[in-house]
Amino acid sequence: MRLSINKSVLLNELTKASKLIEVKNVNPALQGVYIEASFDKLVIISSNTSTSFKAELNNENSDLIIEQPGRILVKPKFILELLRKLDSEFVTLSTFAENELEIITEKSSLKVSILNVDEFPLIGFVENGLELSIDAQEFKTTLSQTISSINEWNQKVVLTGMNLKIKDNKLSFVTTDLFRVSLKEISLPENTNEEVDIIIPYKTLIELRNLIDSVKVFKIIIHDTNATFKLDNDLLQSTLIDGRYPNVHSAFPTTHEIKLELKAKTLLKVLSRFELTNDQNITSVVNLEINQNEIILKTTIIETAKYEEKFTEYKYEGTTNLNINFNTKYLIEAIRTFDDQLIHLTFNSQNKPVLITGAQKRDLKQVVLPTYA
Structure with missing residues (x-):
């Protein structure tokens, strides 16, 4: 040669x-x-x-x-x-x-x-099957918005990847570790009667995130137990996770007792001061006391530190008060996916999850389950 x-x-x-x-x-x-x-x-x-x-x-x-x-x-x-x-x-x-x-x-x-x-083993790359053309940057954004809800070491193997589904002409991407759920929906440009329900492994998603930066043409080709990702002149082919992904749509509440409207970036600045860890490197729990006029945020690191702050930069819709706890890291990661958007946080009770959506654009939804202090 x-x-x-x-x-x-x-x-x-x-x-x-x-x-x-x-x-x-x-x-x-x-x-x-x-x-x-x-x-x-x-x-x-x-x-x-x-x-x-x-x-x-x-x-x-x-x-x-x-x-x-x-x-x-x-x-x-x-x-x-x-x-x-x-x-x-x-x-x-x-x-x-x-x-x-x-x-x-x-x-x-x-x-x-x-x-x-x-x-070297003979490797066949399959380029025939159901083909989806997706904007490369939109897919990269989708990965950044959903990948944090995956636990690659989860004992339930089906939860160690992303669920890609096509139904009613919508392409949805779902991830969950059972403590939080991320859902991103993209409307397909062309009508299709196809229904797809596959699980893409976490490691494949990481590779895609590394490869997709300057890609102009991005396609997903689905065939049997594999998926091939076409990235300009490159192909990345992955086996899919076998099994059925749980129906997580019931985790997204359709009613609310309290709705807050605020800027994601503003709340993130406050929450960042509560992202403390103890000597075992365990992330803190943040307590929110929510009422019409203010939110009092509190956290305690056992035998180490206590911190409290008031937050008032929001619009309140509701008739009740609420005291609820969250894993600080999970809440920050969920809100961060909305960049500098105006967002809605909707609550029902101290035992129900918070639903986070954009105030205008509703294609991305994040759910974070409450925890106990």
Whole structure:
């Protein structure tokens, strides 16, 4: 194999591929990145068994020139370290003596050992199935708004991912750890009779969040037990979590005894002063005494600290008072997803969750269950 390629593009794609690699994988071949050059393209593949990455490069997107086709399997560590430090715009990759890869510039060369390419498993990337086109930045925003409600170590495996569902021409994303629930809904641009109900693993969501930054074309292709995410010239394919996600819609109250209208950013500044931890690194509980004229916030860290503050910057709707406790961290994370929006907090009783929504835009809903001090 011998080829020349734009260094920055190669570095970018190898970096993406290397992030999937698990250095302690029981299959040594999966500790490497598979690189195959044909006459018109370069394919880069990595996998950790449950998730696989594939990039396709050609002359148009990477100034690729292939002199001799071939395929190799290589651990990317030293290659990435060198590429990050090189000043050259282009690099040449050439296999040497069948067990070495040489990376060449005008002034330098690096030789690294290559693995047995025949041991790399055959990975099929499926690009046929139900295809959803979603704005890449909207999906990235959706991830940031919902991912904090996932506990990847939850004993209930179905709760270790995000539930993606299509029903009534709406695409909904739901996450929960049973202490809080996040729901984001997106209206599909085209009518569809399809109904989808899948669970995307947490680790896949993390990889997507890392990959989606500068993506222009983003698609989700759903097929059987897998989902393929198309990100411009890259594919990320993941197995799905088997099982049925719980119906969490009943967690969203439809009535309220108290409704508060306020600026998310204003309340976050106050709550940040209550996000204290004890010596065991356990987050504090914030107590809210809510009435028409003021909210008194209190927290106590046993044998360490007590803090109290009054908050009055809100509009009140209701006829009753309320005393309720929340995990401070959970409440902050839920409110933070609304940026600087005007938001509504609706309450029913000290044993019922708070529902947080935008005052105008209602596509995002957060529920946080109360706790005990």
